[in-house]
Amino acid sequence: xxxxxxxxxxxxxxxxxxxxxxxxxxxxxxxxxxxxxxxxxxxxxxxxxxxxxxxxxxxxxxxxxxxxxxxxxxxxxxxxxxxxxxxxxxxxxxxxxxxxxxxxxxxxxxxxxxxxxxxxxxxxxxxxxxxxxxxxxxxxxxxxxxxxxxxxxxxxxxxxxxxxxxxxxxxxxxxxxxxxxxxxxxxxxxxxxxxxxxxxxxxxxxxxxxxxxxxxxxxxxxxxxxxxxxxxxxxxxxxxxxxxxxxxxxxxxxxxxxxxxxxxxxxxxxxxxxxxxxxxxxxxxxxxxxxxxxxxxxxxxxxxxxxxxxxxxxxxxxxxxxxxxxxxxxxxxxxxxxxxxxxxxxxxxxxxxxxxxxxxxxxxxxxxxxxxxxxxxxxxxxxxxxxxxxxxxxxxxxxxxxxxxxxxxxxxxxxxxxxxxxxxxxxxxxxxxxxxxx
Amino acid sequence: xxxxxxxxxxxxxxxxxxxxxxxxxxxxxxxxxxxxxxxxxxxxxxxxxxxxxxxxxxxxxxxxxxxxxxxxxxxxxxxxxxxxxxxxxxxxxxxxxxxxxxxxxxxxxxxxxxxxxxxxxxxxxxxxxxxxxxxxxxxxxxxxxxxxxxxxxxxxxxxxxxxxxxxxxxxxxxxxxxxxxxxxxxxxxxxxxxxxxxxxxxxxxxxxxxxxxxxxxxxxxxxxxxxxxxxxxxxxxxxxxxxxxxxxxxxxxxxxxxxxxxxxxxxxxxxxxxxxxxxxxxxxxxxxxxxxxxxxxxxxxxxxxxxxxxxxxxxxxxxxxxxxxxxxxxxxxxxxxxxxxxxxxxxxxxxxxxxxxxxxxxxxxxxxxxxxxxxxxxxxxxxxxxxxxxxxxxxxxxxxxxxxxxxxxxxxxxxxxxxxxxxxxxxxxxxxxxxxxx
Ligand SMILES: Cc1cc2nc3c(=O)[nH]c(=O)nc-3n(C[C@H](O)[C@H](O)[C@H](O)COP(=O)(O)OP(=O)(O)OC[C@H]3O[C@@H](n4cnc5c(N)ncnc54)[C@H](O)[C@@H]3O)c2cc1C
Ligand SMILES: Cc1cc2nc3c(=O)[nH]c(=O)nc-3n(C[C@H](O)[C@H](O)[C@H](O)COP(=O)(O)OP(=O)(O)OC[C@H]3O[C@@H](n4cnc5c(N)ncnc54)[C@H](O)[C@@H]3O)c2cc1C
Numbered sequence: 001x002x003x004x005x006x007x008x009x010x011x012x013x014x015x016x017x018x019x020x021x022x023x024x025x026x027x028x029x030x031x032x033x034x035x036x037x038x039x040x041x042x043x044x045x046x047x048x049x050x051x052x053x054x055x056x057x058x059x060x061x062x063x064x065x066x067x068x069x070x071x072x073x074x075x076x077x078x079x080x081x082x083x084x085x086x087x088x089x090x091x092x093x094x095x096x097x098x099x100x101x102x103x104x105x106x107x108x109x110x111x112x113x114x115x116x117x118x119x120x121x122x123x124x125x126x127x128x129x130x131x132x133x134x135x136x137x138x139x140x141x142x143x144x145x146x147x148x149x150x151x152x153x154x155x156x157x158x159x160x161x162x163x164x165x166x167x168x169x170x171x172x173x174x175x176x177x178x179x180x181x182x183x184x185x186x187x188x189x190x191x192x193x194x195x196x197x198x199x200x201x202x203x204x205x206x207x208x209x210x211x212x213x214x215x216x217x218x219x220x221x222x223x224x225x226x227x228x229x230x231x232x233x234x235x236x237x238x239x240x241x242x243x244x245x246x247x248x249x250x251x252x253x254x255x256x257x258x259x260x261x262x263x264x265x266x267x268x269x270x271x272x273x274x275x276x277x278x279x280x281x282x283x284x285x286x287x288x289x290x291x292x293x294x295x296x297x298x299x300x301x302x303x304x305x306x307x308x309x310x311x312x313x314x315x316x317x318x319x320x321x322x323x324x325x326x327x328x329x330x331x332x333x334x335x336x337x338x339x340x341x342x343x344x345x346x347x348x349x350x351x352x353x354x355x356x357x358x359x360x361x362x363x364x365x366x367x368x369x370x371x372x373x374x375x376x377x378x379x380x381x382x383x384x385x386x387x388x389x390x391x392x393x394x395x396x397x398x399x400x401x402x403x404x405x406x407x408x409x410x411x412x413x414x415x416x417x418x419x420x421x422x423x424x425x426x427x428x429x430x431x432x433x434x435x436x437x438x
Numbered sequence: 439x440x441x442x443x444x445x446x447x448x449x450x451x452x453x454x455x456x457x458x459x460x461x462x463x464x465x466x467x468x469x470x471x472x473x474x475x476x477x478x479x480x481x482x483x484x485x486x487x488x489x490x491x492x493x494x495x496x497x498x499x500x501x502x503x504x505x506x507x508x509x510x511x512x513x514x515x516x517x518x519x520x521x522x523x524x525x526x527x528x529x530x531x532x533x534x535x536x537x538x539x540x541x542x543x544x545x546x547x548x549x550x551x552x553x554x555x556x557x558x559x560x561x562x563x564x565x566x567x568x569x570x571x572x573x574x575x576x577x578x579x580x581x582x583x584x585x586x587x588x589x590x591x592x593x594x595x596x597x598x599x600x601x602x603x604x605x606x607x608x609x610x611x612x613x614x615x616x617x618x619x620x621x622x623x624x625x626x627x628x629x630x631x632x633x634x635x636x637x638x639x640x641x642x643x644x645x646x647x648x649x650x651x652x653x654x655x656x657x658x659x660x661x662x663x664x665x666x667x668x669x670x671x672x673x674x675x676x677x678x679x680x681x682x683x684x685x686x687x688x689x690x691x692x693x694x695x696x697x698x699x700x701x702x703x704x705x706x707x708x709x710x711x712x713x714x715x716x717x718x719x720x721x722x723x724x725x726x727x728x729x730x731x732x733x734x735x736x737x738x739x740x741x742x743x744x745x746x747x748x749x750x751x752x753x754x755x756x757x758x759x760x761x762x763x764x765x766x767x768x769x770x771x772x773x774x775x776x777x778x779x780x781x782x783x784x785x786x787x788x789x790x791x792x793x794x795x796x797x798x799x800x801x802x803x804x805x806x807x808x809x810x811x812x813x814x815x816x817x818x819x820x821x822x823x824x825x826x827x828x829x830x831x832x833x834x835x836x837x838x839x840x841x842x843x844x845x846x847x848x849x850x851x852x853x854x855x856x857x858x859x860x861x862x863x864x865x866x867x868x869x870x871x872x873x874x875x876x
Contacts, residue, residue: 079762080760123601124601124605126599126601130598130599135599137605138576147853151849151852151853152849153849153850153853154847154849154850155850157824157825157826157827158825159758159759159760159793159825159826159827159830160568160758160792160793160794161564161568161573161758161789161792161793161794161827161830161831162758162827162829162830162845163561163562163564163612163827163829163830163831163832163833163834164827164828164829164834164838164842164845164846165834165842165845165846165850165851165854165873166609166612166613166854166857167562167575167608167611167612168850168853168854170605170608170609170611171604171608171609171857173605173608174601174604174605175604191656218629222660320597320598320599320600321597322518322597324517351599354598354599355597355598355599356598356599386595387595387596387597388595388597389595389597389599389600389601389602390602391600391601391602392597392599392600392601393599393601394601395601396601396602396603400602404602404603407600407602407603408602408603409592411589411590411591411592412591412592412593412603412606413603414589415585415589415591415606415861416603416604416606418860418861419604419609419857419860421860422856422857422859422860423853423856435603
């Protein structure tokens with residue numbers, strides 16, 4: 001094919017296969033995109049493919065641009081606490097790399113072993129430590145991005161302050177590959193907190209758990225790294241699957257579980273115990289005594305893949321609300337699901353303090369009832385809860401783009417399209433992701 | 439004049455005077471801008487006019503849009519720690535408003551009594567507490583902006599997480615009124631730290647002061663609100679002018695002064711004393727014993743206006759560097775200034791930990807030596823120090839726009855213009871601010 005051989009001329013024949021191109025440098029990315037823009041050829045950028053909104057699947061005739069060769073990790077700048085990474089570097093590799101210098105990259109999520117820094121930037125990834133470190137946006141000191149026409153836009157200066165014109169990197173964070181291909185990121189690091197300690201706590205109600213989370217946040221803000229919530233159905237299913245016949249760390253008969261993590265150097269254990277003592281309404285709990293036990297608690301929280309394989313069909317949602325609105329909203333979703341002809345199971349978990357809960361809904365499509373009926377049960381009640389969003393951290397991709405109007409008004413969607421046309425007039429970057437008003 | 443009467447039809451005759459229009463609501467702003475876009479009539483947006491880069495001066499025939507009537511302060515949302523404010527609200531009014539609910543708006547700067555929230559957003563204002571709270575960008579939970587064509591773009595949802603499409607508010611922060619008129623901002627507040635304590639410390643060298651600042655930052659990160667630096671010329675001039683014949687808090691014979699502030703509730707005083715004990719190399723110092731004494735120390739730091747009136751002509755600079763690069767850079771500036779035919783005085787002060795130092799250079803223009811020669815002494819040596827920026831926090835305005843190329847490359851400047859055309863195709867918003875490559 002003509003386009004394949006032209007791409008092979010740029011990146012070398014071994015790095016083009018079946019319309020997938022794997023450039024090895026920023027310059028190669030730039031030359032590939034300039035060519036594809038010129039040919040008005042759509043291109044899908046792919047990182048670790050761990051995204052949850054069906055954004056990286058190329059359609060017939062579309063080129064896939066993979067960042068898998070852009071994995072360079074530069075030496076950590078210990079004084080400025082920054083590190084420059086290739087977009088294809090895995091999140092976990094970056095975490096380890098920073099860790100060797102006694103520093104920490106704050107963003108963390110279950111897919112750390114597979115997801116890439118470029119994907120994290122493009123989705124403005126969140127994860128379990130947002131309450132301490134913020135989302136990906138807050139951890140980026142500089143970006144290098146290639147625009148659709150091959151222009152290399154680079155701001156890797158990493159100055160804490162720079163108001164000389166617009167801060168262009170901001171527009172690429174969370175743009176899901178529609179405005180440019182991220183080739184490098186300068187990441188801001190934090191001091192490594194040294195030690196961590198976690199506890200799994202059970203509560204008799206969402207309100208009790210919420211109150212405990214508020215107490216933790218207000219009294220232990222500086223040392224609290226995570227407060228993850230799991231509803232019973234999620235906890236019971238993942239813990240049982242992981243632990244088989246071994247006893248669960250906490251019985252699975254409670255409605256709500258919080259996984260709490262404190263990281264504070266030498267004082268970590270004492271602070272965790274003090275924090276737990278300060279909480280009311282804890283029905284049951286387990287404090288990890290060893291690193292292995294701590295990892296085991298986190299494995300339960302991170303095991304959403306188990307749910308994915310528990311039903312013939314599983315849909316994932318990622319709604320954002322004010323934390324206080326959850327209990328009431330969830331009841332409405334449950335009521336709506338219960339009214340559907342086919343039975344379904346709701347698994348809820350997520351990042352409580354951010355107002356971000358993930359639902360996974362498992363069911364068996366049959367008798368004409370498909371995904372739309374399920375989506376209706378989730379998004380219908382969401383409209384009554386304001387403010388809210390259909391995507392807290394996963395982005396929209398193909399899967400949620402048809403629901404964008406639920407969370408953004410016509411003016412916002414119009415401006416998204418104006419920006420997109422300004423930076424990618426030929427419309428070649430991830431064109432399958434569309435911003436459409438109702 | 440035709441345009442004036444058309445504007446008067448929108449805002450009422452009492453609110454249009456001499457080509458200045460003072461809309462009283464978002465809707466009026468929208469109607470004014472739609473009209474001006476239609477007429478291709480340039481408009482300069484004006485807040486508190488405290489900006490330092492000559493950005494708000496209208497030229498002949500240009501309309502001035504003042505936000506002075508958009509001062510509404512909505513009730514503080516204590517639970518979410520957010521407050522919705524009109525763009526024309528004064529920063530100090532917002533600080534006080536939040537304070538009444540035991541909350542704090544983190545951004546603070548010397549012009550607090552006059553500058554507006556809209557101006558703070560448009561300039562991405564910094565100030566003295568950036569090391570604790572970040573810049574304006576980090577303190578904005580939502581924005582309402584009117585685009586040039588009158589489109590109202592509103593995201594006042596204030597969700598901690600929302601990845602449903604682009605985070606559009608980001609592009610308006612720091613855009614100096616060139617992309618839209620900010621009409622409302624939803625601000626993120628922090629718990630009020632309750633008490634504050636400050637000390638003025640003198641050091642024998644920049645390096646000694648830098649070392650002390652690093653110690654403070656690494657050990658007292660959570661309670662440290664400010665580390666402001668003043669070089670002797672600045673301290674001596676402002677302190678003497680304010681205190682007249684009264685004794686100075688610390689003698690003015692040291693080369694470098696740090697003004698350190700700790701805010702930590704009941705423990706504030708103890709922590710400040712402990713912090714001071716931890717520091718090496720302090721040559722002299724004074725700890726404020728009362729709120730009045732603390733205010734007096736801060737008045738010295740905030741009295742840059744005294745410098746402005748100390749010479750026939752005073753130029754202000756706002757460079758951004760890595761903190762460690764300052765000492766060396768400053769020497770070069772001093773050497774260059776000393777080589778000019780006319781004598782000049784350099785007053786340096788600013789936000790040490792952010793790598794952001796302000797210079798004010800006073801001189802008497804004569805014998806053909808004007809501002810350009812002075813600028814050359816500042817920006818010439820800056821080119822040798824990378825990374826660096828000609829504007830850390832003030833923006834570029836008319837005054838610095840011709841130097842933009844020193845801090846942004848041609849691709850960046852091109853993209854700024856692309857974005858601007860996308861949002862303001864008629865080019866009516868602050869057209870005097872231009873982004874030009876060399
Ligand atoms: C078990 C599991 C747990 C997860 N937990 C979380 C979580 O807690 N929080 C969270 O936010 N997400 C979570 N995710 C989702 C996912 O890991 C994140 O969205 C991640 O940031 C995607 O990175 P990736 O490299 O896999 O990107 P991909 O899936 O390859 O791509 C994602 C999007 O980014 C674009 N993209 C990728 N690389 C680039 C680039 N270099 N330049 C421009 N665009 C690019 C793609 O085109 C696509 O639109 C989880 C996923 C799994 C499987
Ligand atoms: C004594 C003193 C100390 C200062 N210290 C600091 C400091 O420490 N840190 C710092 O960052 N700055 C500082 N400044 C500069 C100045 O106060 C800030 O830039 C401030 O944010 C400007 O606000 P303003 O309302 O006065 O804006 P203006 O001066 O009126 O306008 C500034 C720019 O913003 C635009 N603008 C204003 N309002 C809007 C709006 N509603 N929508 C769109 N665009 C708008 C204008 O067009 C212009 O381009 C200081 C100034 C003084 C006089």
